[in-house]
Amino acid sequence: MLDSQITDELQKEIEEVRLRKLQREREETINELKHSLISRERESENFEQWSLKEKIFCQETFQRRSDLRIKNSRPTHFDVILKVLRLYYGEIFEDLKIPLYDHLNLYIQELSPDELNTLLDDIKEMLEICETAQKNVKNPVPKPLNWARALEQANASGAFLLENASEEKIQVYVKYWQAVQHVVTGILNENKNENKNENKNENISNEPHHRDITTGLATAALLELRALLSSKTETQLKSVQAKLKKIQSDPSSHNDPTYWETILKLIPEYKNRAIINTIYDKAKEFVANLEFKKEKTLKETLKPSEFSAVPYDVNSIYRPSLVTFDSVKDETLMSLEEFEEKRKKNRATLILKIQHNREKQKQAQKNQESEALKAESLKARTIYEQFVKQEEISKDEDEYIMIPSAYEIPLQMPMTNISDIDSRFRLRKPRYLNHVRTGYEWSKYNQTHYDRDNPPPKNVVGYKFNVFYVDLIDVSQIPTWKLLPGNSSDTVFLHFHAGPPYEDLRFRILNREWDLHPKGGFKNCFHQGNNILYV
Numbered sequence: 029m030l031d032s033q034i035t036d037e038l039q040k041e042i043e044e045v046r047l048r049k050l051q052r053e054r055e056e057t058i059n060e061l062k063h064s065l066i067s068r069e070r071e072s073e074n075f076e077q078w079s080l081k082e083k084i085f086c087q088e089t090f091q092r093r094s095d096l097r098i099k100n101s102r103p104t105h106f107d108v109i110l111k112v113l114r115l116y117y118g119e120i121f122e123d124l125k126i127p128l129y130d131h132l133n134l135y136i137q138e139l140s141p142d143e144l145n146t147l148l149d150d151i152k153e154m155l156e157i158c159e160t161a162q163k164n165v166k167n168p169v170p171k172p173l174n175w176a177r178a179l180e181q182a183n184a185s186g187a188f189l190l191e192n193a194s195e196e197k198i199q200v201y202v203k204y205w206q207a208v209q210h211v212v213t214g215i216l217n218e219n220k221n222e223n224k225n226e227n228k229n230e231n232i233s234n235e236p237h238h239r240d241i242t243t244g245l246a247t248a249a250l251l252e253l254r255a256l257l258s259s260k261t262e263t264q265l266k267s268v269q270a271k272l273k274k275i276q277s278d279p280s281s282h283n284d285p286t287y288w289e290t291i292l293k294l295i296p297e298y299k300n301r302a303i304i305n306t307i308y309d310k311a312k313e314f315v316a317n318l319e320f321k322k323e324k325t326l327k328e329t330l331k332p333s334e335f336s337a338v339p340y341d342v343n344s345i346y347r348p349s350l351v352t353f354d355s356v357k358d359e360t361l362m363s364l365e366e367f368e369e370k371r372k373k374n375r376a377t378l379i380l381k382i383q384h385n386r387e388k389q390k391q392a393q394k395n396q397e398s399e400a401l402k403a404e405s406l407k408a409r410t411i412y413e414q415f416v417k418q419e420e421i422s423k424d425e426d427e428y429i430m431i432p433s434a435y436e437i438p439l440q441m442p443m444t445n446i447s448d449i450d451s452r453f454r455l456r457k458p459r460y461l462n463h464v465r466t467g468y469e470w471s472k473y474n475q476t477h478y479d480r481d482n483p484p485p486k487n488v489v490g491y492k493f494n495v496f497y498v499d500l501i502d503v504s505q506i507p508t509w510k511l512l513p514g515n516s517s518d519t520v521f522l523h524f525h526a527g528p529p530y531e532d533l534r535f536r537i538l539n540r541e542w543d544l545h546p547k548g549g550f551k552n553c554f555h556q557g558n559n560i561l562y563v
Contacts, residue, residue, distance in 0.1 A: 084160060087156065087157045087160060089485075090153055091157065098110075098121065099122070101433060102431070102434050104146075105143055105147050106147055106150035108127060109147075109208060111126060112311045113204055113311070115314050116307045116311045116314070117197070120318070124319070126311065126312070128312070128376055128380050131258075132304050133211060133301050133304065133305070136212060136215065141216065141219055144212050144215060144216055145216070147212055148212050148216075151208055151209045152209075154201075155205050158205065159202075162202075165198065203303060204304065204307060206300075207303040208300075208304060210296070211297075211300050211301060211304065253291065253294070254298075257294060257298040258298060260298065260302065261306070262299055262302040265295055265298055269292065269295045269299075272288055272295075276288050276292070309372065312376055312379075316372075316375035319379060407498055408459070408496060408498035408499050408557070411556065411558070415461065415496075419463075426465060426486070427466070427492070429462070429463060430463060430464050430535070435536050439531065455528070455529055455530075456529060456530065456531065457530070457531045457533070458495055458497055458526070459495075460495040460496065460533065461494045462492060462493050462494065462495075463492040464488055465488070466486040466489060469489075470484075490542065490549060490562070490563050491562070492561075492562045493535070493561040494558055495524055495533060495558070495561075496558055497554075497559055500530070500557075502527055502528070507526035507527075507554055508525050509522060509523060509525070510523050510525075514539065517539065518538065518539055519538060520536075520539045521536060521537075522535045522536075522537050522561075542563040543563075549562055549563075550562060550563055
């Protein structure tokens with residue numbers, strides 16, 4: 029009996045030990061699962077944060093590229109429409125030129141289908157930026173230290189970033205770009221429907237009462253209706269829309285439901301146009317005021333001696349004639365609104381004339397340059413053409429030709445009377461063929477987010493300048509170059525000087541510490557009339 033009791037107790041203890049072991053194993057398995065779930069959640073949160081930061085980084089790059097294109101006077105159609113909105117908020121640019129139309133929609137309508145599709149893609153990107161900026165205003169995304177420094181540098185240099193805007197300004201941006209998007213989409217749809225309706229319109233064009241196929245209304249009535257809606261503001265269109273909905277809801281108040289439905293369908297389109305035109309008109313007024321202030325300041329800075337004093341003569345032919353009240357009492361007086369509208373149109377016309385005169389001056393300068401090129405020697409042209417052919421053969425994929433309008437700074441050189449004696453001494457611009465070298469910068473961020481198969485965007489890593497001074501009068505004088513401070517801390521001016529008969533040249537380049545060692549690609553020499561500078 030005693031042995032059997034001891035055996036039973038041992039078996040119970042063994043069973044308890046086994047059960048405790050199973051319980052521990054279960055708990056360990058549960059803990060491992062919990063830890064793995066927690067780690068996965070943390071990884072997913074980190075991934076979402078990094079993806080959001082990367083998205084913001086790409087969006088800021090998109091905005092900075094647009095800002096650089098505007099500053100360098102090479103804007104796209106998207107940049108032009110964005111510039112109108114930025115002028116509406118009072119931003120000042122070096123080049124205040126914007127397309128001058130009665131309505132900005134006319135500028136958009138002149139674009140080709142490919143340009144409209146490209147504009148539509150840029151607008152979608154901008155709307156995503158607005159959406160991200162709205163979320164960031166409500167729930168700011170934490171950013172690393174180097175990111176904060178980059179934002180401070182952007183603010184100091186005046187770079188445009190919607191992320192720094194207020195919530196009210198972001199809402200205006202959303203409203204504006206949504207309106208532009210609807211207008212562009214409407215123009216694309218109209219272009220698609222035009223081809224379909226051409227064949228149908230040919231068959232019914234001879235009918236006395238021609239009707240529009242899409243709306244079913246008479247063409248003359250539709251044109252009058254569009255003209256009426258285009259003259260309304262956004263507030264007026266909203267009130268018209270509310271009244272028409274009341275009329276449509278009451279079956280006894282209208283006889284032609286198709287007519288009211290057509291108007292209701294057209295109102296959203298013209299509301300979008302009214303939003304764009306309101307901002308566009310204020311931007312034009314802002315530019316006109318700036319031009320007026322510049323002219324006023326210029327007149328104030330002129331010396332009194334520069335104005336010729338004209339003595340006043342009562343009997344002078346320039347004295348205005350006296351107009352009696354009886355001769356003008358039947359005339360219709362102009363209202364304040366009509367006067368303001370006429371004043372705005374006159375200012376816009378004045379700006380158009382100023383721009384036309386500037387274009388004339390540019391054309392005259394081009395003609396002068398073409399005359400100077402005729403005086404160039406055959407030897408200079410031959411050397412330049414041979415060099416261009418060699419460069420086309422040995423051109424690197426990471427190099428592209430420097431665009432003069434983006435990099436060259438125009439200079440005003442003094443005119444000399446000696447050019448009338450001999451064409452060899454006529455001041456002219458030297459020929460040049462410059463390249464911008466690009467490459468990849470493998471920073472810590474780029475190493476994290478990119479690889480060799482999926483490389484980061486290329487950056488400027490150097491320049492190649494080839495300026496030709498073949499017809500120098502003083503052969504003993506070697507051409508020189510020097511660096512001058514630029515308009516901002518990010519750029520400097522590279523100034524070339526050679527002497528008669530060549531003008532000085534000045535190019536805008538990045539302000540960096542360039543590698544001046546020959547192994548790094550640096551080259552500076554003057555060989556066979558070619559001033560070579562590689563950095």
